Amino acid sequence: MKLLELVGRPLLSWMVTATTLGSAHLHGGPRVRYVLESDRWSHVQLLLEQARRAGVDIKTEQIIFARSGGQQVLKQHLSELCQQSLQDPQYKIELIPVSIFHGRLPIRETSWLNLMYAEAWDQGGRIGRLMQLLINGRQSLIQIDPPLQLQDLVNSTPDATTLTRKASLLLLQHFRTRRRAVVGPDLSHRRTLMSMILHHPGVQQAIATRAREKRENIHQASRYAARELQRIAANFSPVTARLLHPLLNATWRRLYDDVEILGLDRLRERALDHQLVYLPCHRSHMDYLLLSWALYRHGLMLPHVAAGDNLDIPIIGPILKRGGAIFMRRSFQNDGLYRALYQQYLALMSRHGHALEYFIEGGRSRTGRLLPARTGLLNMTLDAWCASPERPVALVPVWIGYDRVVEAHSYQRELSGDNSRHPGTLNSLQSVWQVLRQRFGRVSVSIGEPIALADAVNPHLPTRPQAHALGRQLLERINQAAVLTETGVLATVMLGQPQLILDSDSLALQCDQLRQLAQRLPNAPASVPPEAPAHWITRARDRKQLEQSGNQVRLEPAQGREMTFYRNNMMHLFVLPGLCLLLVRRSAKPLPQLITRMLRVLYPYLQAELFLPWPEPNFSAVAAQLRQSLLDQGLLTREGKQLRACDSDTALCLMRNAEPVLLRYYLLCRILQRYKALEQDELMERSLQLAAKLQREFGFDSAEYADKRVLSGFVEQLIDREILQFKGSQIQPRVSLDGLMKQARGLLTERRLSFIDQQLDDQSQRSLEG
Incomplete structure (x- = not known):
């Protein structure tokens, strides 16, 4: 063992680079036990090394195992601890579960080769484990979860045997759910899943209907169904996903100054007992790559992503499909068989516990505004859940914001009526080389507050109207997760200038005042840019989003049109402050009650257009908070009982x-x-x-x-x-x-x-x- 440690520890350090989550739960003391899923020597060493780095003293005898040699041994390890806990109420033992994954990708087939690339449900032998470390060691994850207090189980447990069984079952179930949340379900069932879909009664009925309507025989209609299902179904490959991760790391470093990820912590516990359905806003082809990359990086299951079949093109299509893309037509209302296939595919994917992702707006927003919800896939999700509502499902709204989107130029061509290039294909992007030569600033991925279907949907009522209401709620929660972007603030200020010209000092001052105001608003952003606005101006100039000559900053006409995209990203934050100031400025007697009343008249229309979050009955309190924010920032003042709008450049903007x-x-x-x-x-x-x-x-x-x-x-x-x-x-x-x-x-x-x-x-x- 001495020789193993002497040689093995440096070798392990060379092979393994681990991301650690939950380090706050690391602590020492004689009443602490760390529970590993298996007795792998490498996992014990990784835990000890992580504790050493955190300054926590852990003895090897404080580490126990759920399995050893393929057998469950947790009861033996817990037996004495449970006996002492029953005999002495002051004997308070903490059992801290620690899960360690290499590669964190589901196994696709039961081949030994795939074990090198995947964190399999069942571990291979020593050779397989060594190969796994060699191939996937630098894609490792150490997940340390909150402790199980053994004494908390004592009051409801009459004897040591029952207590031991209960504690071991809780820990084993925790490891299973944590593994499913990180790794995802076994993918070896793909052929079986597709066969189940084709033989589903609803699909069989749709096949018969197509045969009758198209005057085909059943065999022809069945072949059509099988062919379309092959086009729909993802063909997820752990090898592809494993190779894409470092490639995306390098791509983001090349394109972006920083990738900010917010709100993922709220998902980790929910992922243990819910199927997660991610619903991001859609502003760029980069959206689904960024979200999948962020989830993988932070130890969450990779979702299967519904994507338009316009992306199913040579070279790109197969890669996306093997990365988890579920291709779909833009519209299939006139093809009942296609709809039945897609619906049953999503339902079975959900039943097997796969995380899913689709864009609630349907397509990319070329204007920067959130688009109205397209509820077709959402309605399918609700139908699948209503069929078995005992299965927990949570919808996860996601805001994705950019300082600049890679499609900026193509969006402006499309909005100006130039459709010489197909707007939905990757051909509408600049060439890869041109994109990689540019910088696109910061990008933010912000997770909103999830919606559990059990809390929001009545399974006994029709799903279509419920999907419509839920679609609006999701868009509101996406906006509530918004991040204030540098370019969004710069665009708001510059487009508020009559001639699109401003000196840089005034621009920086107004940007700073808007940043401060945004943090005080009732719908404050999830984060704001950390650096001074003077740096924003420099970076935007370097990205050619504005022109600077000496102390003068200006927008050329083409730049002005492009900047509306980023101003529109922030419109839901700044429209109410602007209207409040405008109403005060233009009203004969701007009393606070009158301004609130006028805003209440406008609010329903603004809410419908910009997906603002407050119910109408609560708006008076929101208006009061808004008014106070403007007073605190000096944009409003009081003159007796009346309000007065400040004449500052920021207020006018x-x-x-x-x-x-x-x-x-x-x-x-x-x-x-x-x-x-x-x-x-x-x-x-x-x-x-x-x-x-x-x-x-x-x-x-x-x-x-x-x-x-x-x-x-x-x-x-x-x-x-x-x-x-x-x-x-x-x-x-x-x-x-x-x-x-x-x-x-x-x-x-x-x-x-x-x-x-x-x-x-x-x-x-x-x-x-x-």
Whole structure:
């Protein structure tokens, strides 16, 4: 043994580089026992080395094992401890479970070769273990979990035998659940799983329906089903995932100044007893790579990711598929068999305990705004859970924010109407070499508060309306997990300047004031950039997101259009402060109660557009907190009972960014006031045309200002609140809009109001001439 330790310890240090989670639970003392899953010598040494680094004295006799030589020996180790705990109430033993994984990837097949690449459910012999350390030693994870207090079990346990059995069962179950949470289920069942899907009664019925509708025989329809299922199903390969991890490490170091990961701690315990379904916002093709990389890095199971089949292209498609991609068509409403296959595939993956990931918005946002929820896959998730609600499932919202997205240029081409390249394929990215030559700043992956389906869904009610409500809640929680980005703040300030020009000192000051304000808001971001804004400016200049000449900073037109993406990332944070200041500035008697009342009128529409989190009945308290934040920052002041908006550059910037939101709402209502009743399509068309003209005239530098989805959402809110109504196929006011228009005209500038009226007069004149 002396020789083994003399030679083995340096060799082990050379072979193994471990990430340790839960180091806070490391502590010494005679009443502490560390429980390892197996009696591997290397695992004992890794634990002792970790304790030494933490300054904790652990003796080898304090380490016990759940298994030895393939046999469960935990009861023997615990027997004496349990006997003493029953005899002496002061004998308080802590049992600290320690799990050690190498590679942390599920075994795909029962071959010895794969053991080298995977943390298998059943360990191989000594040669296999040595090879595992050689291949995967630098991808090791040491997970130290909170202690089990043996004395806590004594009160409910009558004798030592029962206590020993109970403690050992708890620890063995902990190791099983921890392993499943980190490694994931065994993947050797893939062929069986696909056979089960094809023979499922729902799929068989869909095959028969297709055969009847397409005038095919059952054999042809079954072959179609098998072929489509092969295209759908992931073909996860531990080898591929193992090789991708260091490649992604190198890629992120090359592309990004820093990758910030927040909120993963709240998932570790939930992952022990819940299937996790990740629902990130979708802003870049990098999203799913970053999230999978972050989960692997922090000891959580890799998810299988639903991805558009536009990515199933030569070379890239097979790699993604072997990395866990589940390909899907953009739409399959007209193919009942395809829908049945996809639904049963997700259901069986869930039943086997796989983590899943899909994008709640459906596709990438080219504008930087969160898109309305696409609930097709969410509805399938709810259907699968309702079929067996005893299985815990948690939905995990994820915010991903960038200082710059790699698709920045292609997004602007698409928004300007240039669709010469297919927007959904990797061809829309710059060449790999061009991307790798650039820097893209910081990127943040922030985990929001999970939603347990058992708390949010009634399995006895229809799932579709519940999925719709849950989709909105997920988007709200994504925004609640938002991180303030450097570029988002810079964009907010620069796009709030009439000429898109500002001196660097003023820009840095306003950025700092917005950062301080954001931290005081009711919906404060999860984190803020750590460095001084002067560094933000330098880095943005180096990324060619703005121009700097001496002390002057400016945005070229193309840069201004690109920066709207990052301003829109932060719109949910700054729109209410901007509107509050604007209402105070433009109101004749800006009393706090009046400003709150006016904000309450606007809030439902803003909530629908920007996925703000507060229920309407709670908004008065939120408005009071918002007002206090602006007072604390000196952006608002009090003059007697009234409020006064400060004349600072920061206050004006916030107001300029908020006013276009009010103006967009006003123009739609003004069109209805003018024409009395319009077909919905005509109302949308006239509103979009007028919004586009406003954008060009007043330089909002936002190609998505005339966004049909935003205006449609506003119309839906007006109908829900019984301000508008359908009469036949036309939309018309249900109540007079005169009072609302009069109030709006008191808040908006005369120049813009006159422009809208002039455009409406011109439209009417052209209609008469036509």
